[in-house]
Amino acid sequence: xxxxxxxxxxxxxxxxxxxxxxxxxxxxxxxxxxxxxxxxxxxxxxxxxxxxxxxxxxxxxxxxxxxxxxxxxxxxxxxxxxxxxxxxxxxxxxxxxxxxxxxxxxxxxxxxxxxxxxxxxxxxxxxxxxxxxxxxxxxxxxxxxxxxxxxxxxxxxxxxxxxxxxxxxxxxxxxxxxxx
Numbered sequence: 001x002x003x004x005x006x007x008x009x010x011x012x013x014x015x016x017x018x019x020x021x022x023x024x025x026x027x028x029x030x031x032x033x034x035x036x037x038x039x040x041x042x043x044x045x046x047x048x049x050x051x052x053x054x055x056x057x058x059x060x061x062x063x064x065x066x067x068x069x070x071x072x073x074x075x076x077x078x079x080x081x082x083x084x085x086x087x088x089x090x091x092x093x094x095x096x097x098x099x100x101x102x103x104x105x106x107x108x109x110x111x112x113x114x115x116x117x118x119x120x121x122x123x124x125x126x127x128x129x130x131x132x133x134x135x136x137x138x139x140x141x142x143x144x145x146x147x148x149x150x151x152x153x154x155x156x157x158x159x160x161x162x163x164x165x166x167x168x169x170x171x172x173x174x175x176x177x178x179x180x
Contacts, residue, residue: 001101001106001107001109001110002091002093002098002101002102002106003020003032003036004032004035004036004039004110005058005061005093005097005101005110006018006091006092006093007020007032007036008036008040008053008056008058009058009092009093010092011049012053012054012056012058013058014092020032020033025143025145025146026145026146026147026148027147027148027149027152028152030136030139030143030146030147030148030152031148031152031153031155031156033139033143033146034132034135034136034139034148034156035156035159035160037135037138037139038126038127038131038132038135038156038160039114039126040053040056041053041135041138043131043134043135043138044138045138045141046141047138047139047142050118052117052118055117056117057117058093058097059097060113060117061097061100061101061109061110061113062096062097062100063113064109064112064113064116065100065109105164107159107162108164111126111160114126125160125161126160127160129157132153132156132157136148136153
């Protein structure tokens with residue numbers, strides 16, 4: 001989710017171009033781009049942002065996290081605690097936002113926020129396998145060597161379809177209580 005929010009922040013508010021890359025430019029970077037395009041673009045060539053893209057408010061993501069999920073209570077004045085925090089300082093994203101999205105339920109917070117921003121029901125995934133294939137085809141129009149592995153496509157499916165982390169933990173806890 002941090003990479004997707006970074007793209008949104010820089011493409012929307014800062015009006016910058018963003019290079020998404022990995023070692024070979026065929027798999028991991030393509031996975032990030034596929035998720036971004038699936039969430040923010042129309043599914044026709046040439047790719048264009050959906051109308052609601054300009055109204056996405058990245059700063060409001062923290063409102064969708066539980067208080068104990070914010071990590072530093074929204075205080076961006078805290079300095080980075082260790083070197084793992086340092087690479088986010090140049091991203092343009094607040095430390096508190098990065099900490100929220102880095103937690104185990106960061107994906108859930110992000111997707112909940114996206115559903116709210118796009119006025120879509122939270123129980124309906126943004127994409128299905130077929131729409132991911134369409135998005136891959138559209139991205140391939142501009143990036144011919146975009147060849148994500150089967151594993152990357154499975155990760156994208158899990159990102160969009162997997163049961164929310166918190167809900168899964170609550171269900172496990174209920175099952176454990178019943179067993180006792």
